[in-house]
Amino acid sequence: MAGHIPYSFVLVGVGGQGTLLASNILAEVGLAAGFDVKKSEVHGMAQRGGSVASHVRWHPEQVFSPLVGLGEADILLSFEKVEALRFAEFLRHGGTAVVNDMAIVPVTVSSGTAVYPGDEHLAKVFDALDAELVMVPGERLAQEAGNVKAANVVLLGAVSRLLPLPEETWWECLAQRVPKKFLELNRVAFASGRAAVTKAGLKA
Amino acid sequence: MKRVLSGNEAIARGAWEAGVHVAAAYPGTPSTEILEELSRFPHVYAEWSTNEKVALDVAIGAAYAGRRALAAMKHVGLNVAADSFFYASFTGAEAGLVIVSADDPAMHSSQNEQDNRRFAQFARVPCLEPSDSQECKDFVAAAFDLSELFDTPVMLRTTTRTNHSATPVELGERTERAAKREKFPRDPSKYVMIPANARRRHPLVEQRVRDIAAWAEKSPVNRIEWRDRKVGVVTAGVAYQYAREVLPTASVLKLGMVYPLPEQLIRTFAAGVERVVVVEELDPVLEEKLRLLGIPCEGKSIFPLCGELDPTVVRKSAAAAGLPVDKPPVELSELPRPELPARPPVLCAGCPHRGVFQLLSKKKVPVTGDIGCYTLGLLPPLSAIHTCGCMGAGIGVAHGAAKAGIGERMVAVIGDSTFYHAGLSALANVAYNKANVLTVILDNRSTAMTGHQPNPGTGFTLQQQPSEIIELEPLVRALGIHHVATIDAYDVDGLEKAYKELMSHQEPAVLVARRECPLLPEIRRQWVPLHVIEEKCTGCGICFRIGCPAILKSEELDEKSRKPLALIDPDQCTGCEVCLQLCPHDAIPTRDQIRMAEEKQPASCSTPVTGGS
Ligand SMILES: Cc1ncc(C[n+]2csc(CCOP(=O)(O)OP(=O)(O)O)c2C)c(N)n1
Numbered sequence: 001m002a003g004h005i006p007y008s009f010v011l012v013g014v015g016g017q018g019t020l021l022a023s024n025i026l027a028e029v030g031l032a033a034g035f036d037v038k039k040s041e042v043h044g045m046a047q048r049g050g051s052v053a054s055h056v057r058w059h060p061e062q063v064f065s066p067l068v069g070l071g072e073a074d075i076l077l078s079f080e081k082v083e084a085l086r087f088a089e090f091l092r093h094g095g096t097a098v099v100n101d102m103a104i105v106p107v108t109v110s111s112g113t114a115v116y117p118g119d120e121h122l123a124k125v126f127d128a129l130d131a132e133l134v135m136v137p138g139e140r141l142a143q144e145a146g147n148v149k150a151a152n153v154v155l156l157g158a159v160s161r162l163l164p165l166p167e168e169t170w171w172e173c174l175a176q177r178v179p180k181k182f183l184e185l186n187r188v189a190f191a192s193g194r195a196a197v198t199k200a201g202l203k204a
Numbered sequence: 205m206k207r208v209l210s211g212n213e214a215i216a217r218g219a220w221e222a223g224v225h226v227a228a229a230y231p232g233t234p235s236t237e238i239l240e241e242l243s244r245f246p247h248v249y250a251e252w253s254t255n256e257k258v259a260l261d262v263a264i265g266a267a268y269a270g271r272r273a274l275a276a277m278k279h280v281g282l283n284v285a286a287d288s289f290f291y292a293s294f295t296g297a298e299a300g301l302v303i304v305s306a307d308d309p310a311m312h313s314s315q316n317e318q319d320n321r322r323f324a325q326f327a328r329v330p331c332l333e334p335s336d337s338q339e340c341k342d343f344v345a346a347a348f349d350l351s352e353l354f355d356t357p358v359m360l361r362t363t364t365r366t367n368h369s370a371t372p373v374e375l376g377e378r379t380e381r382a383a384k385r386e387k388f389p390r391d392p393s394k395y396v397m398i399p400a401n402a403r404r405r406h407p408l409v410e411q412r413v414r415d416i417a418a419w420a421e422k423s424p425v426n427r428i429e430w431r432d433r434k435v436g437v438v439t440a441g442v443a444y445q446y447a448r449e450v451l452p453t454a455s456v457l458k459l460g461m462v463y464p465l466p467e468q469l470i471r472t473f474a475a476g477v478e479r480v481v482v483v484e485e486l487d488p489v490l491e492e493k494l495r496l497l498g499i500p501c502e503g504k505s506i507f508p509l510c511g512e513l514d515p516t517v518v519r520k521s522a523a524a525a526g527l528p529v530d531k532p533p534v535e536l537s538e539l540p541r542p543e544l545p546a547r548p549p550v551l552c553a554g555c556p557h558r559g560v561f562q563l564l565s566k567k568k569v570p571v572t573g574d575i576g577c578y579t580l581g582l583l584p585p586l587s588a589i590h591t592c593g594c595m596g597a598g599i600g601v602a603h604g605a606a607k608a609g610i611g612e613r614m615v616a617v618i619g620d621s622t623f624y625h626a627g628l629s630a631l632a633n634v635a636y637n638k639a640n641v642l643t644v645i646l647d648n649r650s651t652a653m654t655g656h657q658p659n660p661g662t663g664f665t666l667q668q669q670p671s672e673i674i675e676l677e678p679l680v681r682a683l684g685i686h687h688v689a690t691i692d693a694y695d696v697d698g699l700e701k702a703y704k705e706l707m708s709h710q711e712p713a714v715l716v717a718r719r720e721c722p723l724l725p726e727i728r729r730q731w732v733p734l735h736v737i738e739e740k741c742t743g744c745g746i747c748f749r750i751g752c753p754a755i756l757k758s759e760e761l762d763e764k765s766r767k768p769l770a771l772i773d774p775d776q777c778t779g780c781e782v783c784l785q786l787c788p789h790d791a792i793p794t795r796d797q798i799r800m801a802e803e804k805q806p807a808s809c810s811t812p813v814t815g816g817s
Contacts, residue, residue: 014547027208027370037208038336040369042312048549048577048653049753064449066336066369066442069515071534086544089536106547110756111585111748114545124540 006059007035007163008068010090013079014104015052018152021177022077023054025156028173030058033165040066049107051083074202077159079138079152080104082116085125093130094203097122098158100138100151134158134197141192147182150189157193161200209373211366214337215304216241217373218344219274222300223381224248226266228259230625231654232278233313234367235306239276240657243666247378252657252666255595255625256281260288260303264357267297268395270385272348276304279320280594284626286323289357293327294405295395296355299384300348303329304360306367309485310512315575315594317510319487324359324463328409330416331359331463332425333441337371343460346425354412354419361462363485365442365512417464425460428473435527436477438470438490438501446518447483452530454481465493474499481506481527485513551580553754554731554778556693556719557646560617561588562750562782563699564644569615570605574598574627576619577653577721578646585749589617596626599634599643606639613707617644621651621659624674631714635683640710642703645676646693648721656724680714687713694719696785722778732779732795736770740791743767747783747792755783 009026013019023039030037041054055068068090076091077098078084084099091097099122108114126133136158138151145154153174160170171190178186209217215238219227227250229239243250253259256277266273277285282305292301305323308314324331332347334340340362347358393401420426435454439447440462447456457473459465474480474494482491482503491503506525508517520533551558561581564571565588573579573589574597582589591601602614618627623645634641651657658664660674680688687709689702699717706713720727736758743762747755747770754776757768770791772783784792793801 015549024208024370031206031208031372036372038369038371039208040365042364042368048552048580049547050549051547063371064445065515066365066371066445067514069519069534070536072515082544082547085541086547088539088541105756106545107550107751107753108545108547110753111751112757113584114543116545117542121540121542128537128540 006057006063007075008073009056009075009077009159010053010068010073010087011056011077011079012051012053012083012087014083015049017079017104018149019052019054019079022152022156023056025173025177026056026159028176029165029170030056032169032173033058035059036061036063038063038066051086053087075159075162077155079155081119081122082106085117085121088125088129091126091129091131095129096132096134096162096202097126098134098136098155098162100155101135102139102151132199132203136193136196138193141196142189145189145192146185150182150186153178153186153189154193154196157190158197160190161194161197162202164201167194205375206372207375208370209337209341210237210368210370211334211337211340211362212237212368213241213370214340214373215276215344215360215362216245217375218341219302220245220248221341221376221378222345222348223272223379224274224348225271225383226263226273227251227276228253228262228273229276230254230256230259230281231651231657232256232281232306233654234308234362234364235276235278235281235304236654236657237367238304239666242274247380250666252659254660256285257288260285260292263301263303264288264292264297267299267301269388270298270383272300272381274302274304274344277306278314279305279307279318280314280316281305282320282323284595289323289329290327291397292357293329294397294402294409297351297357298389300351301357302344302347302351302360303357304362307361307363307486309363312364315592317486319489320359320361321462321489322487324361325489328413329357329359329463330354330461331361332460333361333462334366334460335441335444335458336366337369337373339460340366341373343425350416350419354416356412356416361441363442369442413464417466420461420464420466421468423461426466426469427458427460428469429456429458430476431455432528433477435479435481436473437481437483438473438494439483440490441485443483443485443513446513446515449515450519450522450529451527453528459490462489465490467497470494470497470499474501481525483507483513483518548583549580550583550753551577551751552723553752553773553776554722554780556648556717556721556780557581558586558750558752558780559693559696559699559782560644560646560717561586562696562786563703564588564615564617567703570610570612572598572602572605572614572616574616574618574622575653576622576646577648578617578619581617583751585751595622596630599627599630599641602641602643603630603634603637603639606641607637613640613642615642615644617646619652620645620647620649620661620676621657623676624660628679631680631685632683634712635685639712642706642713642715644715644717647676647716647718648693649718650721650724652721652723656721676716685712685714687711688716689714690716690718692719693717694780694782696782722780731777732798733772733774733777734779734781734784734792734795734798735772735774737791737793738769740789741769742789742791743769744788746786746788750783750786752783754778
């Protein structure tokens with residue numbers, strides 16, 4: 001793994017959105033690419049529609065902590081807009097936030113005790129972190145590929161563009177996880193997520 | 205071959221490879237997946253027992269019968285199983301007996317925080333603590349061997365971050381183990397714990413601890429990693445990972461066995477470094493031992509006692525104590541961020557518990573709760589639960605308040621799985637001692653909170669064997685409770701009528717509110733999303749007050765009231781129809797009406813479902 005540097009990812013979203021599948025695939029891709037990997041997630045109570053986060057780390061030699069520290073994530077992958085703001089502290093200075101253009105309104109908002117912040121805050125917060133902000137219309141691209149549920153695969157496609165690994169490695173790991181009859185759909189979804197990122201790679 | 209396995213998958217794999225024959229558990233985060241995984245391996249009998257005490261007795265019985273056995277539970281499960289844990293320590297067994305205690309620092313999904321290494325000390329049961337998935341697998345095997353070597357149960361203590369983190373694991377094959385006995389042992393001096401026998405066992409147990417401590421001096425589960433000698437870290441479990449990450453230059457004594465501890469090894473390590481620092485989560489268990497040995501050290505004076513460690517916490521604490529950290533702690537700048545809406549877990553759309561809480565909230569009665577998805581009935585806008593302590597507590601608490609002469613009728617709510625777990629004996633007490641408590645059994649035919657495990661009400665077992673359904677109504681009547689009603693939990697009026705009838709007697713009463721959890725796969729297929737007819741909706745807001753996450757506020761306002769109309773999210777709505785029964789304006793059509801309307805129009809084709817999540 002000469003030349004590779006360690007990577008830390010934090011994946012956030014709302015319980016039930018498919019963050020667990022995405023973090024599994026991310027861990028498997030790291031292992032297939034020759035990294036030591038660790039992944040950490042939380043099950044149980046939080047999955048009942050609450051905020052969820054999972055952590056994935058790749059290291060060319062050895063990962064110790066399964067958890068990413070605040071300010072240490074190279075990539076924050078958020079399946080939902082408010083959750084991107086909530087977990088922004090995990091992103092390192094100069095990291096990249098990949099944010100699904102999706103709002104899931106919490107009950108605190110629908111019952112009128114809180115407000116859902118506007119999109120302009122995303123740019124402000126990630127600017128303050130000197131971070132790149134990549135918005136991905138996950139659901140729309142997934143729908144175009146044939147099924148809105150493939151939004152998590154679209155998002156992984158976007159993340160793949162930011163990392164120096166062959167596309168094949170991603171695709172092989174994905175293919176093992178999705179049912180055969182949805183292979184083509186997922187291939188299109190992945191490719192559209194990849195194409196949605198204009199600038200490849202991460203800032204140092 | 206290496207695969208990325210969660211700690212729980214690795215424990216299951218390790219138990220299988222080590223030749224486990226019988227495994228029993230009651231679900232509980234973060235331990236649940238251990239049995240779910242094990243149940244899929246060949247040559248293993250695995251069951252969901254009715255509670256943790258029963259699960260442990262089952263494992264003990266199998267180990268007495270000469271077969272390797274495992275019981276798994278979350279930390280508070282061991283409170284329930286504690287009685288059995290102690291006698292098993294006294295008796296030992298004929299074959300390996302391993303108890304997995306999965307602790308939950310930070311209480312991601314628990315009612316309290318506790319450090320079960322204390323239980324190991326308390327019951328004189330040796331305790332191994334892995335720090336990643338490979339160790340989870342290896343330590344289960346080591347635990348079985350140790351158990352047989354010293355005739356003792358062995359505890360494998362994990363924490364949420366080892367159970368639910370995934371790391372690469374080298375897979376092996378199963379070693380088949382012949383049963384150690386053909387016949388059940390008849391050895392009363394060892395297995396019948398009357399005082400005379402137990403008195404003879406106790407000194408043997410204390411000697412066993414000394415023998416195991418001597419073994420621990422040489423065992424590879426404990427190891428010294430010499431690096432720079434200025435700082436020496438004593439650590440165990442996942443805390444080892446944080447210590448290695450944050451203090452990469454420090455020497456480390458990594459303890460794979462946290463009870464009993466290797467005194468010589470600790471002394472050697474302490475003598476070899478200038479400053480001894482203990483990095484451990486929750487209680488100062490290792491630190492206390494070092495102090496007893498007279499070794500000056502720091503631990504909880506640097507790191508927090510409550511909650512979970514993580515690299516951020518460890519780095520900050522270590523840096524403040526002047527320890528050689530890998531990099532300075534992050535300076536968090538205030539982010540230009542508005543106040544964010546909280547996103548607490550909620551009762552799902554279509555949750556059959558909602559109707560009951562809607563009723564209890566309206567009646568303003570005191571409600572003693574219990575543990576499960578339904579505990580979320582405490583949240584606004586329903587705010588209908590007033591106590592929740594531990595599994596099975598609610599019924600006894602209601603009984604106590606009633607007997608104390610409180611001037612209100614007490615209502616206890618309890619889920620079906622919780623009822624079979626620890627509610628049954630409490631309800632027998634209500635019947636026997638005659639309290640005018642109304643017990644509502646929220647029967648969603650599932651153990652939903654922990655991921656839909658089957659239970660004695662579902663008619664099948666963990667390994668998919670058909671089974672008896674233990675019917676609640678005859679069971680409750682057999683206790684001598686005469687006022688019993690069963691109502692469809694989606695029937696708002698029916699619930700209220702039954703409630704009134706049951707409350708009209710000053711006697712024990714039971715209301716079974718029954719409806720399957722809509723997240724069960726076979727029920728999911730029957731969802732029919734509802735919608736709001738805008739012309740009829742007046743924005744009165746009654747439907748907002750049941751806290752259904754599928755009912756949203758529309759951007760459209762009512763012309764007269766200028767209040768937002770209701771809008772139903774078709775992706776979340778299951779079609780439970782509770783909201784429409786409350787709507788005073790008939791603005792939400794029923795499932796039947798929707799179906800009829802659809803039959804008139806050609807149906808749009810539904811989207812296929814991708815698998816995976
Ligand atoms: C002693 C103990 N064991 C296990 C748990 C974990 N646990 C919490 S809720 C629950 C299941 C509740 O199921 P049920 O009573 O049917 O309610 P539901 O979630 O289906 O509404 C379990 C197993 C616990 N908190 N305490």
